[in-house]
Amino acid sequence: xxxxxxxxxxxxxxxxxxxxxxxxxxxxxxxxxxxxxxxxxxxxxxxxxxxxxxxxxxxxxxxxxxxxxxxxxxxxxxxxxxxxxxxxxxxxxxxxxxxxxxxxxxxxxxxxxxxxxxxxxxxxxxxxxxxxxxxxxxxxxxxxxxxxxxxxxxxxxxxxxxxxxxxxxxxxxxxxxxxxxxxxxxxxxxxxxxxxxxxxxxxxxxxxxxxxxxxxxxxxxxxxxxxxxxxxxxxxxxxxxxxxxxxxxxxxxxxxxxxxxxxxxxxxxxxxxxxxxxxxxxxxxxxxxxxxxxxxxxxxxxxxxxxxxx
Amino acid sequence: xxxxxxxxxxxxxxxxxxxxxxxxxxxxxxxxxxxxxxxxxxxxxxxxxxxxxxxxxxxxxxxxxxxxxxxxxxxxxxxxxxxxxxxxxxxxxxxxxxxxxxxxxxxxxxxxxxxxxxxxxxxxxxxxxxxxxxxxxxxxxxxxxxxxxxxxxxxxxxxxxxxxxxxxxxxxxxxxxxxxxxxxxxxxxxxxxxxxxxxxxxxxxxxxxxxxxxxxxxxxxxxxxxxxxxxxxxxxxxxxxxxxxxxxxxxxxxxxxxxxxxxxxxxxxxxxxxxxxxxxxxxxxxxxxxxxxxxxxxxxx
Numbered sequence: 366x367x368x369x370x371x372x373x374x375x376x377x378x379x380x381x382x383x384x385x386x387x388x389x390x391x392x393x394x395x396x397x398x399x400x401x402x403x404x405x406x407x408x409x410x411x412x413x414x415x416x417x418x419x420x421x422x423x424x425x426x427x428x429x430x431x432x433x434x435x436x437x438x439x440x441x442x443x444x445x446x447x448x449x450x451x452x453x454x455x456x457x458x459x460x461x462x463x464x465x466x467x468x469x470x471x472x473x474x475x476x477x478x479x480x481x482x483x484x485x486x487x488x489x490x491x492x493x494x495x496x497x498x499x500x501x502x503x504x505x506x507x508x509x510x511x512x513x514x515x516x517x518x519x520x521x522x523x524x525x526x527x528x529x530x531x532x533x534x535x536x537x538x539x540x541x542x543x544x545x546x547x548x549x550x551x552x553x554x555x556x557x558x559x560x561x562x563x564x565x566x567x568x569x570x571x572x573x574x575x576x577x578x579x580x581x582x583x584x585x586x587x588x589x590x591x592x593x594x595x596x597x598x599x600x601x602x603x604x605x606x607x608x609x610x611x612x613x614x615x616x617x618x619x620x621x622x623x624x625x626x627x628x629x630x631x632x633x634x635x636x637x638x639x640x641x642x643x644x645x646x647x648x649x650x651x652x653x654x655x656x657x658x659x660x661x662x663x664x665x666x667x668x669x670x671x672x673x674x675x
Numbered sequence: 676x677x678x679x680x681x682x683x684x685x686x687x688x689x690x691x692x693x694x695x696x697x698x699x700x701x702x703x704x705x706x707x708x709x710x711x712x713x714x715x716x717x718x719x720x721x722x723x724x725x726x727x728x729x730x731x732x733x734x735x736x737x738x739x740x741x742x743x744x745x746x747x748x749x750x751x752x753x754x755x756x757x758x759x760x761x762x763x764x765x766x767x768x769x770x771x772x773x774x775x776x777x778x779x780x781x782x783x784x785x786x787x788x789x790x791x792x793x794x795x796x797x798x799x800x801x802x803x804x805x806x807x808x809x810x811x812x813x814x815x816x817x818x819x820x821x822x823x824x825x826x827x828x829x830x831x832x833x834x835x836x837x838x839x840x841x842x843x844x845x846x847x848x849x850x851x852x853x854x855x856x857x858x859x860x861x862x863x864x865x866x867x868x869x870x871x872x873x874x875x876x877x878x879x880x881x882x883x884x885x886x887x888x889x890x891x892x893x894x895x896x897x898x899x900x901x902x903x904x905x906x907x908x909x910x911x912x913x914x915x916x917x918x919x920x921x922x923x924x925x926x927x928x929x930x931x932x933x934x935x936x937x938x939x940x941x942x943x944x945x946x947x948x949x950x951x952x953x954x955x956x957x958x959x960x961x962x963x964x965x966x967x968x969x970x971x972x973x974x975x976x
Contacts (some may be wrong), residue, residue, distance in 0.1 A: 382902065391790075393880045394783040398795065401780035404850035409802055409812065415813035428817055477700060484700070489960045491704040494711060497958045497965065499909040501927045502947045505934055506714045509943075516713065519730050555707065559970045612808050615911055619931060621919075633808045639915045640812035649812040657809040 421652040426644035439651035452630045460610035467550045471557035480567050493555040504619035507548045511535050538628040545616050564598030600671040604664050632656050714727045716943040745945035756928035765844045768906040773903045781858030782884045802852045815916050839920040854899045861895035898968040926950040
């Protein structure tokens with residue numbers, strides 16, 4: 366049966382209270398989003414575009430002459446700079462160690478804490494304390510702990526009954542980066558423990574019970590129930606740890622300033638050194654772009670790999 | 676692991692079986708708090724005693740000559756009170772503005788019908804993949820060029836450059852894509868029937884936002900407040916580059932500066948304690964919301 370009555374949507378435009386209300390809704394919505402959009406434009410979109418644009422110019426932070434286009438000069442300089450390669454290498458080493466170690470330890474902690482015994486909340490809170498503490502404060506306190514006659518070496522002495530003596534951790538090119546790695550994992554592991562825990566809690570308890578009834582031992586239950594259940598969490602943990610690792614700056618700036626002998630310099634440290642200390646905004650933008658490409662590549666590769674396996 | 680079903684264990688056996696797990700958990704707890712305890716305890720000790728206590732467990736115990744000398748010395752050497760005040764102002768203003776600006780945007784994106792809202796939401800979420808470090812250095816160059824309207828006497832005048840101001844430490848961090856996303860997610864769970872009922876009663880959109888949706892969104896507000904406050908209080912890289920003026924310096928740049936004066940370790944520990952304990956106290960008081968908020972950043976993947 367057809368009807369000749371016009372449907373609500375077919376009303377001619379520009380008339381009636383409905384259209385006026387629509388227009389008001391639209392205008393109000395624009396008013397509501399505009400502060401956020403404006404701020405994001407000024408403090409996100411413009412600087413991101415500038416990162417791309419300035420990398421091909423001679424811009425300096427403070428300069429009497431205006432910047433001009435220089436083509437790929439900043440990039441050719443960058444790829445001839447041995448310190449930049451050292452910073453790429455250090456950043457890669459840092460990430461290569463921190464990602465598996467921190468992800469693994471965090472999962473271990475999550476499993477350890479995720480029991481019905483009680484005290485879950487207490488231990489979770491305690492392991493989380495370094496996460497809410499400033500990295501600057503942590504770096505300064507650990508500088509004291511890492512001294513030649515500091516607490517860490519006293520502890521090594523005591524535990525090995527005086528057989529082993531620790532080095533001057535932060536002033537030795539071969540131990541400075543490992544010392545920073547250890548401290549960074551110690552600081553960040555509680556964060557990822559919490560992420561793993563929230564993943565563990567999404568796995569239905571009856572799955573574990575069913576597996577237990579079928580005679581699966583703990584390891585079998587972990588392999589066949591827990592691990593597959595953490596698929597989404599796994600991708601997230603891997604990507605966030607990797608990107609955080611690539612951003613390494615604060616610890617280095619406070620503890621070693623890239624030394625000794627460039628053994629702890631990193632990509633972001635080099636960018637800040639060039640762009641702020643030496644005021645070479647253009648060169649720093651080129652480094653920032655390389656950093657961004659790195660971050661993007663890593664997250665795409667990880668997303669692809671974690672998707673592929675499952 | 677034994678796979679044969681064991682009879683219900685007695686209390687003693689249960690305790691014994693759980694002992695290794697508990698021991699491990701406790702040892703790990705010590706590993707995670709010892710530097711913080713050390714910092715706290717050392718802040719009350721003179722330097723010679725800190726070094727003397729290093730070799731034994733006294734390093735973690737409030738024994739010996741305890742005093743507040745380190746704290747008073749910090750205030751004598753640097754305007755630490757001013758640094759604290761700066762950080763409080765900067766963090767508080769950013770938190771408040773951030774809650775308002777981002778929730779307004781999220782409200783329009785999640786509850787109102789207008790062309791382009793889906794595209795805008797997708798664009799906002801897409802910005803999350805770009806780390807701050809990518810554009811921090813061009814941003815320094817950019818804020819150094821930004822104009823500002825200032826009142827000189829009765830005349831308005833443009834000034835150039837935002838370096839060495841409060842606003843350069845606040846405004847870039849007010850609009851936050853992740854906060855918009857969190858509010859948007861939360862607003863979806865507030866029933867839309869409430870909006871309609873309010874509209875029947877003659878409420879406008881802004882009234883619905885202010886009187887209905889926001890009062891029901893306490894948990895989202897708390898999460899955004901925590902996730903804004905922590906990085907603002909701890910911020911270091913940005914103020915390091917844009918603030919030279921001692922009067923505008925926040926705590927983390929302040930401690931780095933204090934540290935480079937090469938003063939005593941006891942005083943450094945006192946300063947560290949002062950800027951850490953307030954945050955730790957907040958964390959312990961609201962630990963459930965803190966942990967849940969930070970874990971919620973786990974859903975963005």
